[in-house]
Amino acid sequence: MSSSSAVAGQGGAAWLARRPLVKQQLMLLLGLVIIVGAFEILNVGFLSADNVSSILQDSTETILLAFGETLVIITGGIDISVGATLGLSGILGSLVLVNVNQGGAGLGAFPSLLLGVLAALAVGFVIGLANGLMVTKAKVTPFIATLAMLGVATGLTFVLTNGVDVSGMSPSIATWGNHVFLGILTLPILVTAILGILVGLFLHCARFGRWTFAIGSNARAARGAGIPVQRHLLKIYVLAGLLSAVSGVLVFMRLGTGSPLEGANDELNAIAAVVIGGASLFGGTGTILGSLLGALIIGVIVNGLIVAGIQPYWQTVIIGVIIAVAVMMQERGRARD
Amino acid sequence: MKKNFLLSGLFHGCLAAAVMGFALGGQAARAQAPTIGFVPSLASDPFFISMHYGAEQEAKKLGVHLIWQGAMGVYSPTAQLPFVNAVLNQHPAGFVLVPTDGNALMPSVNRAVSLHIPVVTADTSVADTSKITGAVTGDNIGGGALAADLLSEALGGKGEVYLMNGLPGTSTDQLRKQGFESKLKSYPGLKYLGFQFSSDQPSHAAQVVRELLLRYPHLAGIFCIDDETAIGVIQGLRNAGKLGQVKVVAYDAEPDEVNALKAGELIGLIAQQPAMEGEMAVKMAYDATKGTQPEKKFNVLPDILIKRETMAQQSQYFYRGQ
Numbered sequence: 001m002s003s004s005s006a007v008a009g010q011g012g013a014a015w016l017a018r019r020p021l022v023k024q025q026l027m028l029l030l031g032l033v034i035i036v037g038a039f040e041i042l043n044v045g046f047l048s049a050d051n052v053s054s055i056l057q058d059s060t061e062t063i064l065l066a067f068g069e070t071l072v073i074i075t076g077g078i079d080i081s082v083g084a085t086l087g088l089s090g091i092l093g094s095l096v097l098v099n100v101n102q103g104g105a106g107l108g109a110f111p112s113l114l115l116g117v118l119a120a121l122a123v124g125f126v127i128g129l130a131n132g133l134m135v136t137k138a139k140v141t142p143f144i145a146t147l148a149m150l151g152v153a154t155g156l157t158f159v160l161t162n163g164v165d166v167s168g169m170s171p172s173i174a175t176w177g178n179h180v181f182l183g184i185l186t187l188p189i190l191v192t193a194i195l196g197i198l199v200g201l202f203l204h205c206a207r208f209g210r211w212t213f214a215i216g217s218n219a220r221a222a223r224g225a226g227i228p229v230q231r232h233l234l235k236i237y238v239l240a241g242l243l244s245a246v247s248g249v250l251v252f253m254r255l256g257t258g259s260p261l262e263g264a265n266d267e268l269n270a271i272a273a274v275v276i277g278g279a280s281l282f283g284g285t286g287t288i289l290g291s292l293l294g295a296l297i298i299g300v301i302v303n304g305l306i307v308a309g310i311q312p313y314w315q316t317v318i319i320g321v322i323i324a325v326a327v328m329m330q331e332r333g334r335a336r337d
Numbered sequence: 338m339k340k341n342f343l344l345s346g347l348f349h350g351c352l353a354a355a356v357m358g359f360a361l362g363g364q365a366a367r368a369q370a371p372t373i374g375f376v377p378s379l380a381s382d383p384f385f386i387s388m389h390y391g392a393e394q395e396a397k398k399l400g401v402h403l404i405w406q407g408a409m410g411v412y413s414p415t416a417q418l419p420f421v422n423a424v425l426n427q428h429p430a431g432f433v434l435v436p437t438d439g440n441a442l443m444p445s446v447n448r449a450v451s452l453h454i455p456v457v458t459a460d461t462s463v464a465d466t467s468k469i470t471g472a473v474t475g476d477n478i479g480g481g482a483l484a485a486d487l488l489s490e491a492l493g494g495k496g497e498v499y500l501m502n503g504l505p506g507t508s509t510d511q512l513r514k515q516g517f518e519s520k521l522k523s524y525p526g527l528k529y530l531g532f533q534f535s536s537d538q539p540s541h542a543a544q545v546v547r548e549l550l551l552r553y554p555h556l557a558g559i560f561c562i563d564d565e566t567a568i569g570v571i572q573g574l575r576n577a578g579k580l581g582q583v584k585v586v587a588y589d590a591e592p593d594e595v596n597a598l599k600a601g602e603l604i605g606l607i608a609q610q611p612a613m614e615g616e617m618a619v620k621m622a623y624d625a626t627k628g629t630q631p632e633k634k635f636n637v638l639p640d641i642l643i644k645r646e647t648m649a650q651q652s653q654y655f656y657r658g659q
Contacts, residue, residue, distance in 0.1 A: 045426065045427065048426065050426045051422075051423070051426040054419070054422035054423065054426055055419075057422070058415075058418055058419040058422060061415055158505045158506065161506070162505070163504075163505030163506030163507075163511075164506065164511075165438060165439075165440045165441070167440045167464065174443070174444040174447075177444070178444050178448070251415055254415070254418070254444065255414050255415070255438070255440070255441035255442075255444065256440065256441070256443055256444050257438070257440035257441045257443070257464075259413065259414050259438050259440070259441045259506075260505070260506045261412065261413040261414065261437070261438065261506055262413055262414065262415055263413075264411065264413055265410075265411050299419070302419050302423075303419055303422075303423045306406045306419065306420055306423035306424065307423050307426065307427060309404060309406075312380045312381075312406055312407060312408065312409050312420075313380070313381065313409060315409070316409070316410070
């Protein structure tokens with residue numbers, strides 16, 4: 001708490017120090033606006049409330065994973081198990097939900113959902129903790145540690161389900177997951193927005209964030225400055241696990257069923273969003289807003305190309321080019337600043 | 338500073354130009370005719386390319402505009418949802434869906450119905466079929482049984498057989514396996530050794546086959562549940578020097594598989610009729626926009642057994658490459 005007021009007290013100085021970052025994000029925003037504008041000019045209805053809502057709703061999965069990934073990448077690590085964590089936590093959450101609800105014969109839909117959410121969060125916590133312990137205590141590099149976890153979590157998802165859906169969920173769940181209010185909002189969009197604000201505040205306005213950046217810039221110096229590096233890293237991986245679990249819950253709420261196929265390859269989209277958003281895989285830089293914009297750019301392009309009637313094969317080509325160009329520009333910017 | 342500014346201008350300019358170019362290209366193709374939206378579970382696969390071909394032919398015949406959009410590479414409900422949503426947001430007159438998952442796509446079907454867009458499913462269907470206007474599927478159980486029949490015939494009713502499964506969790510694969518296993522029971526001379534997953538990766542399938550041959554040196558027949566698996570199994574047998582000795586039946590009739598059948602590396606194919614499925618689905622969706630109910634709500638197309646000897650006469654069942 002005291003730390004956030006300290007940052008606020010610096011006022012203009014902090015703003016100046018962050019100018020390159022602000023500029024970078026303005027450029028991203030400009031990029032997003034141009035893409036949206038171009039699609040809107042050529043496709044009447046691209047910016048309809050329906051379609052904007054769809055874009056946001058369909059992007060929530062990547063956005064939430066990207067938030068957790070941003071934290072990990074800023075520390076100089078990487079978490080490639082976020083998609084698998086989403087899958088396993090979603091499956092365990094829906095198993096608990098369906099089994100306590102028993103097709104309406106057991107607990108009500110809402111208390112069942114709460115228990116399902118708790119189960120999913122527990123999975124996210126355990127996976128995050130295991131990742132963190134492998135990285136900090138066993139000194140396994142983050143890529144390998146989370147690669148191992150990717151395999152374990154994906155396998156367990158299939159062990160638990162035999163590859164078959166967890167069906168029999170109360171219809172209310174899908175209603176809650178998809179109901180549109182105030183024109184464009186849905187529960188997943190709202191949850192994602194709130195978590196984005198919270199994580200953003202933690203990262204950019206609190207001691208938690210300063211330590212995160214310090215570790216990513218120079219872990220040895222951070223240790224020398226008295227930052228409990230190991231414990232902090234542990235927290236970061238746990239947080240990434242929890243955010244993936246929330247994403248898992250939102251996915252089964254959107255689908256109204258637990259699908260064992262969910263989460264596969266999602267880590268790639270999350271990492272792409274973070275990288276487009278300006279984070280460096282070497283650690284030390286990255287913002288929540290940037291990652292959000294990165295994920296939205298991907299979501300808008302996917303949706304826009306469909307609405308424009310472009311062959312789907314072009315999507316990954318275009319997104320690949322955008323990643324490459326965005327990163328090249330950022331590297332230039334960094335070299336200059 | 339200036340250089341960076343230039344680069345940024347260049348980037349944003351190119352971005353805008355690219356997007357406009359693509360969007361224009363798409364726009365030009367659009368006609369004023371009524372629209373049918375069609376979202377396959379995957380766009381990148383000869384099975385769906387054939388379905389697209391059939392759907393496009395039928396759309397031309399009926400004078401409707403077909404929007405064909407689907408995910409590529411990733412097979413999962415949330416990979417499919419952006420396509421379903423974006424197509425529905427264009428308010429097509431009718432909608433054809435190949436669901437990646439019969440439960441998970443239910444909210445999308447409900448959404449279409451609430452927008453007064455009639456829904457037809459192709460290849461697989463959804464959990465609550467009361468919401469849809471019509472459905473056309475292949476007969477995966479019957480196809481699995483055909484594979485058992487052919488293996489029994491080729492092996493003279495005697496020998497050890499194995500199932501190379503694809504990706505865990507695929508509903509059509511489960512039905513094929515079910516049909517295969519239950520038909521095997523009527524051939525007491527065939528000994529069923531079990532199954533393994535290839536993860537739909539040829540290299541993995543090839544590896545599994547080599548290990549299988551070490552464990553079961555008398556293995557006589559293999560049923561491959563899909564094309565990727567079949568290609569890998571053939572490679573594995575070739576490496577082990579057992580190609581031709583072990584009889585292989587494979588699902589689908591993709592170009593690679595047809596070549597393998599021609600070369601005698603496979604003894605038969607179980608072909609589905611994707612182009613026909615696409616045609617029928619578009620027709621049903623079109624009729625529904627005119628308020629006409631389909632003659633039959635649930636249409637099951639038989640799978641076709643293609644044997645090496647008769648393949649020349651069955652080329653209409655081969656899937657299309659592009």
